[in-house]
Structures are given as structure tokens and as C-alpha cells.
Amino acid sequence: MAKKTIDQVDVASKRVLTRVDFNVPIDDEGKITDDRRIRQALPTIKSVIERRGKLILMSHLGRPEGKGFEPEHSLKPVAARLAELLPGVKVMFPGNDCVGPEAASAISAMNDREIVVLENLRFHKQEKTGDGLFAAKLANYGDIYCNDAFGTAHRNDASMLAVPLAMKGKPRVAGLLLQKELKYLSEAINNAKPPFVAVLGGAKVSDKLGAIRNLMSKVDTILVGGAMAYTFLKALGQEVGSSLVEARMVNEANAILAAAAASRTDLVLPQDHVCGKQISQYTPVEVHEGNIPYGWMGLDIGPKTSSQFGTILAGAKTVIWNGPMGVFETQPFDVGTKQVAQAIARATKKGAMSVVGGGETAAAVEAFGMAEQFSHVSTGGGASLEMLEGKAFDSIAVLDDA
Numbered sequence: 001m002a003k004k005t006i007d008q009v010d011v012a013s014k015r016v017l018t019r020v021d022f023n024v025p026i027d028d029e030g031k032i033t034d035d036r037r038i039r040q041a042l043p044t045i046k047s048v049i050e051r052r053g054k055l056i057l058m059s060h061l062g063r064p065e066g067k068g069f070e071p072e073h074s075l076k077p078v079a080a081r082l083a084e085l086l087p088g089v090k091v092m093f094p095g096n097d098c099v100g101p102e103a104a105s106a107i108s109a110m111n112d113r114e115i116v117v118l119e120n121l122r123f124h125k126q127e128k129t130g131d132g133l134f135a136a137k138l139a140n141y142g143d144i145y146c147n148d149a150f151g152t153a154h155r156n157d158a159s160m161l162a163v164p165l166a167m168k169g170k171p172r173v174a175g176l177l178l179q180k181e182l183k184y185l186s187e188a189i190n191n192a193k194p195p196f197v198a199v200l201g202g203a204k205v206s207d208k209l210g211a212i213r214n215l216m217s218k219v220d221t222i223l224v225g226g227a228m229a230y231t232f233l234k235a236l237g238q239e240v241g242s243s244l245v246e247a248r249m250v251n252e253a254n255a256i257l258a259a260a261a262a263s264r265t266d267l268v269l270p271q272d273h274v275c276g277k278q279i280s281q282y283t284p285v286e287v288h289e290g291n292i293p294y295g296w297m298g299l300d301i302g303p304k305t306s307s308q309f310g311t312i313l314a315g316a317k318t319v320i321w322n323g324p325m326g327v328f329e330t331q332p333f334d335v336g337t338k339q340v341a342q343a344i345a346r347a348t349k350k351g352a353m354s355v356v357g358g359g360e361t362a363a364a365v366e367a368f369g370m371a372e373q374f375s376h377v378s379t380g381g382g383a384s385l386e387m388l389e390g391k392a393f394d395s396i397a398v399l400d401d402a
């Protein structure tokens with residue numbers, strides 16, 4: 001069900017309490033090293049400010065203990081960066097407690113077109129526990145609730161669920177970033193044009209199990225790369241050398257292979273591997289087809305696999321991708337991931353719809369300078385994976401329907 005969005009409600013002179021994901025990396029000197037999450041929230045922020053709303057932004061940052069203020073987890077640098085991105089707009093950062101008296105009085109004194117950024121929600125452990133009393137204090141700040149924090153959408157933190165529940169009767173809407181994420185991820189999965197290809201990689205089968213099971217009946221082909229391929233190959237009785245294998249998942253991998261054989265979905269495993277004895281840039285490398293000898297680790301898909309995956313992707317009309325094909329952080333084991341990224345980008349250029357999952361996969365396409373070449377690169381790692389698993393999110397269900 002589509003959700004009502006912030007641009008569909010009148011915000012003039014109203015206090016719009018908005019949950020954003022400003023969980024940006026900050027270095028030891030307090031400098032933001034990547035401000036993408038702040039920039040991605042700008043469409044929602046501008047939509048409210050340009051229509052004379054009063055905007056109250058709340059977020060978490062990092063993993064503080066939940067026992068009060070910690071300077072290294074303060075959102076102060078984020079508020080300062082936001083002010084730089086919005087010249088002419090007053091951005092306030094009152095006090096060091098999101099539910100403290102300074103925050104409350106700054107909000108009650110706000111004028112139209114002004115922004116208050118609240119201090120880190122997770123300085124209160126009640127944010128993670130979803131506490132109703134804490135949520136009620138936050139809920140008091142708003143006439144309208146807006147959720148634009150896709151990266152946290154799979155979590156029932158207070159600001160994601162208890163706050164909108166406490167604001168029942170007031171408008172509760174999706175922000176423009178959240179709307180975009182839902183549109184791409186749910187459309188890719190539920191209204192996909194065939195051939196529909198899923199590319200799954202990364203470290204562990206256990207992390208992707210739910211996604212594989214959910215996608216099995218929906219996609220035409222699942223291409224498996226990354227370390228998780230070795231648990232499948234081991235299940236098939238192949239020698240995998242010292243490659244990363246989840247021993248306790250071998251039976252489960254067998255069950256998935258059997259389910260794939262009985263379904264209409266092809267599950268394709270790598271036929272060759274770029275191997276090393278350690279994960280380092282100048283380590284000697286060998287390509288092995290089939291069995292991997294003792295002492296060697298499969299660290300990337302090999303050239304034959306890359307080319308086979310490329311051929312399958314060339315015909316795809318819908319592609320979802322989650323998880324790198326190898327240890328992309330260390331050359332030369334980035335090649336398979338890069339070639340798969342290029343194959344998906346080519347398919348996209350020919351009209352396919354492509355969605356790249358957040359987390360490590362988004363980091364990989366950013367590192368390759370290719371983020372613009374896909375239909376959508378998700379901002380949520382865990383959240384986008386849970387959408388691939390077919391899970392419904394309480395934090396989204398609570399929002400008003402369109």
C-alpha cells in the first residue's frame with residue numbers, strides 16, 4: 001500500500017517532527033567524512049522549509065551507551081553541515097538532550113522556515129527499547145510526523161514506531177527519500193519485468209538465507225558470488241581449500257539447492273575462482289576452475305564466471321543486487337565485483353530497472369564511481385536486505401495510506 005508523503009500535507013506554520021538518518025561517519029577531529037546521508041534528506045527538508053513549515057529533525061548517530069551525552073556521538077557537526085547546505089535558513093541545535101528543557105523551549109519559540117536539530121536520540125536508552133514515555137515527550141514537539149529514515153526502517157526504535165503511535169490523529173507521512181526507497185525496492189520485487197535476475201554475494205549465507213528463500217519463486221535467476229558461494233560449493237562436495245565456509249550452514253545450503261532445483265529459478269554458482277593464500281594486495285594469485293587446492297582461498301569470482309554472469313545480466317529487465325562478488329576492498333579481488341557492476345550498468349542503460357542494496361554493495365559501487373549508473377542505490381543495508389526477505393516494517397505500516 002502506497003503511503004501518504006510529506007508533499008501531500010499542508011505544512012505552513014506547522015511543526016513537522018521528522019525522523020532522518022543522519023548516522024554519518026565522523027573522524028577523531030569531529031569532521032564528517034561522508035555527508036551523503038545529510039544531502040539525501042534535503043528533498044524532504046526543502047519541501048517543508050519552502051512551504052513555510054517549522055522542521056524538527058531527530059536522528060541517531062553511532063552506538064552511544066544510552067546513558068546520556070557523549071561528545072564523540074554528538075549531532076552538533078551534523079547540524080553545522082546542514083546549515084552550510086541550506087544558506088539563509090536558520091538551523092538551531094539546542095542543548096545536549098533531545099528531550100531536555102532547551103530543546104523544548106527552542107521548539108516552542110520557532111518561526112516558520114526554521115530548523116531545530118535535536119541531539120542524538122540514542123543518548124537515551126529508551127530510544128532503542130521503544131519506550132512510550134520517552135516517545136510521548138518527542139511526540140509533543142510535532143503537529144505532523146514524518147519518517148524519512150529508511151536506514152532504520154527495519155527497527156522498532158521509539159522514534160520510528162512509538163512516536164508515530166503517540167501522534168495518532170495527526171498526519172503521519174513518509175519523507176521523499178523513504179518514498180523513493182519503497183518505490184524502487186517494492187516495485188523491483190513485486191512488479192518486476194522478466195527476466196528478473198538477483199545477484200547475491202557477500203560474506204555469509206546465513207545473512208542472505210531469508211532473501212534467497214523469498215526470491216526463489218519470484219526471480220528467474222539467482223547469481224551467487226562472494227564467500228557465501230563456498231558454503232554452497234562445499235555442500236555440492238567440491239574442494240574449497242581455505243575459503244570462508246559456514247560449516248553449520250552446509251545442510252541448509254543443500255536444502256536451498258534442492259529447493260532451487262524444484263523451482264523455476266536457476267541458482268548459478270561460480271565455476272572458477274580468483275584465489276590467494278592471504279587477503280593482501282601483492283599476494284600471489286591463481287585462478288582455479290572447479291576444486292580449489294589445499295591452502296588457497298577463493299577471494300573473487302573468476303573470469304569465466306564473470307563472463308557467464310555478464311551474459312545473463314545482459315538479457316535482464318530487472319536486477320537486484322546485494323553483496324559483493326569478492327573481497328572488493330583489496331585489489332586484485334575487486335575485479336569480479338566491478339565487472340558485475342559494469343554488466344548491471346550496461347543492462348540499466350538498455351532499459352532494465354536495477355536496484356543496488358545498501359551497505360557493502362553501495363560502498364563498492366561508490367568506490368568504483370558508478371553510483372549514478374543504476375536505477376537506484378539504496379541507503380539502507382539491513383533495511384534493504386529485509387525488504388528482499390519480504391518482511392513488512394511496523395514503522396512504515398503505521399504511516400497514513402495515500
Ligand code: AMP
Pocket residue numbers: 201202203204207225226227228244298299300322323324325326327328329359360361
Ligand atoms: P556482506 O556484508 O555480507 O555483504 O559481506 C561483505 C563482505 O564480504 C565484504 O567485506 C567482502 O570483503 C567480503 N567477501 C566477499 N567475498 C569474499 C570472499 N570470497 N572471501 C572472504 N570475504 C569475502
